[in-house]
Amino acid sequence: xxxxxxxxxxxxxxxxxxxxxxxxxxxxxxxxxxxxxxxxxxxxxxxxxxxxxxxxxxxxxxxxxxxxxxxxxxxxxxxxxxxxxxxxxxxxxxxxxxxxxxxxxxxxxxxxxxxxxxxxxxxxxxxxxxxxxxxxxxxxxxxxxxxxxxxxxxxxxxxxxxxxxxxxxxxxxxxxxxxxxxxxxxxxxxxxxxxxxxxxxxxxxxxxxxxxxxxxxxxxxxxxxxxxxxxxxxxxxxxxxxxxxxxxxxxxxxxxxxxxxxxxxxxxxxxxxxxxxxxxxxx
Amino acid sequence: xxxxxxxxxxxxxxxxxxxxxxxxxxxxxxxxxxxxxxxxxxxxxxxxxxxxxxxxxxxxxxxxxxxxxxxxxxxxxxxxxxxxxxxxxxxxxxxxxxxxxxxxxxxxxxxxxxxxxxxxxxxxxxxxxxxxxxxxxxxxxxxxxxxxxxxxxxxxxxxxxxxxxxxxxxxxxxxxxxxxxxxxxxxxxxxxxxxxxxxxxxxxxxxxxxxxxxxxxxxxxxxxxxxxxxxxxxxxxxxxxxxxxxxxxxxxxxxxxxxxxxxxxxxxxxxxxxxxxxxxxxxxxxxxxxxxxxxxxxxxxxxxxxxxxxxxxxxxxxxxxxxxxxxxxxxxxxxxxxxxxxxxxxxxxxxxxxxxxxxxxxxxxxxxxxxxxxxxxxxxxxxxxxxxxxxxx
Numbered sequence: 001x002x003x004x005x006x007x008x009x010x011x012x013x014x015x016x017x018x019x020x021x022x023x024x025x026x027x028x029x030x031x032x033x034x035x036x037x038x039x040x041x042x043x044x045x046x047x048x049x050x051x052x053x054x055x056x057x058x059x060x061x062x063x064x065x066x067x068x069x070x071x072x073x074x075x076x077x078x079x080x081x082x083x084x085x086x087x088x089x090x091x092x093x094x095x096x097x098x099x100x101x102x103x104x105x106x107x108x109x110x111x112x113x114x115x116x117x118x119x120x121x122x123x124x125x126x127x128x129x130x131x132x133x134x135x136x137x138x139x140x141x142x143x144x145x146x147x148x149x150x151x152x153x154x155x156x157x158x159x160x161x162x163x164x165x166x167x168x169x170x171x172x173x174x175x176x177x178x179x180x181x182x183x184x185x186x187x188x189x190x191x192x193x194x195x196x197x198x199x200x201x202x203x204x205x206x207x208x209x210x211x212x213x214x215x216x217x218x219x220x221x222x223x224x225x226x227x228x229x230x231x232x233x234x235x236x237x238x239x240x241x242x243x244x245x246x247x248x249x250x251x252x253x254x255x256x257x258x259x260x261x262x263x264x265x266x267x268x269x270x271x272x273x274x275x276x277x278x279x280x281x282x283x
Numbered sequence: 284x285x286x287x288x289x290x291x292x293x294x295x296x297x298x299x300x301x302x303x304x305x306x307x308x309x310x311x312x313x314x315x316x317x318x319x320x321x322x323x324x325x326x327x328x329x330x331x332x333x334x335x336x337x338x339x340x341x342x343x344x345x346x347x348x349x350x351x352x353x354x355x356x357x358x359x360x361x362x363x364x365x366x367x368x369x370x371x372x373x374x375x376x377x378x379x380x381x382x383x384x385x386x387x388x389x390x391x392x393x394x395x396x397x398x399x400x401x402x403x404x405x406x407x408x409x410x411x412x413x414x415x416x417x418x419x420x421x422x423x424x425x426x427x428x429x430x431x432x433x434x435x436x437x438x439x440x441x442x443x444x445x446x447x448x449x450x451x452x453x454x455x456x457x458x459x460x461x462x463x464x465x466x467x468x469x470x471x472x473x474x475x476x477x478x479x480x481x482x483x484x485x486x487x488x489x490x491x492x493x494x495x496x497x498x499x500x501x502x503x504x505x506x507x508x509x510x511x512x513x514x515x516x517x518x519x520x521x522x523x524x525x526x527x528x529x530x531x532x533x534x535x536x537x538x539x540x541x542x543x544x545x546x547x548x549x550x551x552x553x554x555x556x557x558x559x560x561x562x563x564x565x566x567x568x569x570x571x572x573x574x575x576x577x578x579x580x581x582x583x584x585x586x587x588x589x590x591x592x593x594x595x596x597x598x599x600x601x602x603x604x605x606x607x608x609x610x611x612x613x614x615x616x617x618x619x620x621x622x623x624x625x626x627x628x629x630x631x632x633x634x635x636x637x638x639x640x641x642x643x644x645x646x647x648x649x650x651x652x653x654x655x656x657x658x659x660x661x662x663x664x665x666x667x668x669x670x671x672x673x674x675x676x
Contacts, residue, residue, distance in 0.1 A: 180404075
């Protein structure tokens with residue numbers, strides 16, 4: 001952002017002040033995350049920077065906690081659980097959410113507002129209430145303390161994100177394309193897979209990403225519903241902090257930050273590619 | 284109001300005396316017993332209260348180019364959508380080759396359609412767009428390739444197969460849309476204001492292109508537009524829509540020469556209107572006393588008898604300016620005051636006050652002796668009763 005040549009002294013001062021404030025906000029947001037990364041290479045079992053670390057003595061650094069993580073069956077099991085539950089619930093939430101968004105955008109849909117509100121509600125209702133309700137309900141139908149139970153619960157939490165992102169994409173979707181496909185002889189199924197789906201993919205993908213992240217760092221519902229077998233990563237971290245204070249958790253956190261950065265970059269690239277294919281931005 | 288092209292068109296039409304005969308000949312030769320597509324008493328209401336289409340009947344012959352023309356909201360697009368299957372008639376039946384098609388979903392009707400906003404699939408290349416209807420029909424790869432190439436050649440876009448629609452201009456996109464609607468060789472093609480989004484030059488170019496393709500393929504076309512020039516240039520027959528009903532269904536020359544009611548006369552081409560009351564009926568003609576008090580002899584088209592209110596319709600080019608030594612004699616002769624003269628090169632457009640109408644337009648060729656009229660000047664104008672049609676009020 002360049003300062004125009006006609007800016008007054010006050011405007012110039014404000015411009016730099018503004019940049020400074022922005023910097024501070026960023027620092028506030030990512031500072032805590034950045035501190036974790038060097039700390040995870042600590043060779044001492046403490047959560048503070050040792051003298052060696054501060055003087056950049058190689059002896060102060062080690063991969064000890066990463067080693068710890070990759071050899072601990074509890075951690076490995078937790079990360080496996082997180083991925084199983086995350087991927088399964090993302091898949092379900094994406095399919096159901098996309099279908100729901102398509103239905104809700106149809107002009108023949110009655111009671112659209114009410115149904116939309118109902119489907120979005122898991123995002124708005126306090127999590128602890130959903131969790132408690134699911135706990136009682138799932139106990140009754142023998143789903144508590146099972147993978148299926150946790151997956152279904154996370155699916156319900158993920159669906160609103162998919163509905164919102166897909167609905168947003170659909171609002172710019174030209175419905176005459178559907179008519180065009182029909183007039184060219186494509187039945188509704190073919191029209192969906194060849195015309196509608198490719199064009200709403202960006203919304204579906206970002207919805208899926210949100211659903212996955214929701215499941216991946218969800219604690220409350222898992223606490224209520226999961227048994228010891230379904231321990232997920234956030235639960236393991238939580239109990240890790242409470243029970244055995246070990247910097248392994250810092251190594252895990254660093255790996256997770258890395259993973260989410262990777263995920264976000266990949267998806268952003270995918271999204272750009274599909275936007276280019278839709279012809280939204282000229283090549 | 285009229286564009287130059289439209290003026291050219293009308294002038295061409297009124298100067299060509301054989302045109303009416305040509306129209307009759309066409310009507311005689313293209314008559315076939317089997318109607319290709321038919322609307323029978325079709326009604327459509329969206330809300331259950333108001334009828335958008337009131338009672339639509341239309342018989343379309345094979346290979347015909349029929350245009351549904353009317354102002355927006357007149358129900359013409361709704362009729363097209365019912366034929367395509369995107370809307371269902373509230374009442375009545377639509378037949379295709381004498382088979383009712385209400386039970387057929389759009390994708391089984393095999394009707395090609397061109398949409399106003401092109402509706403090209405943005406995630407596919409031009410060639411993929413054209414291949415889409417062929418893949419649906421499970422043609423072999425080689426056949427698809429051949430047909431796509433042929434279709435691209437038809438609309439002169441051979442080199443554009445690998446482009447995406449967003450990389451094409453509006454006119455090119457519309458040509459692709461046209462090719463896509465024709466590539467699977469449908470017998471009927473519907474067009475919903477396909478040229479509405481194009482600029483004027485491109486629109487005219489595309490009109491001829493569509494006409495050329497229609498003549499070459501012999502495919503039946505139903506075309507919807509609100510642009511009368513487009514309708515007149517392209518169609519074999521035009522159905523003029525207003526208020527959910529067809530006001531007149533006729534060939535372009537018939538519509539222009541012999542409009543059956545005031546709406547058609549007003550909607551097609553330019554026309555001078557005079558209001559009055561029928562005082563006497565004489566055979567095919569009638570005497571009308573205008574609100575200004577003048578009496579005009581007119582052809583009785585849509586009036587019953589003495590006492591009915593009527594609107595007289597008169598084409599601007601059918602009014603003559605009489606010279607002092609006028610050899611021509613007209614039933615109707617009046618003194619007019621020139622209000623405004625617009626010089627248009629090949630012809631003059633003169634606005635005069637006559638019979639209480641201040642917006643009476645005359646079109647006169649820019650031939651020797653016609654120039655030199657000045658505002659305020661008094662002139663003699665005249666017209667024959669045959670050119671002055673007494674229509675509904």
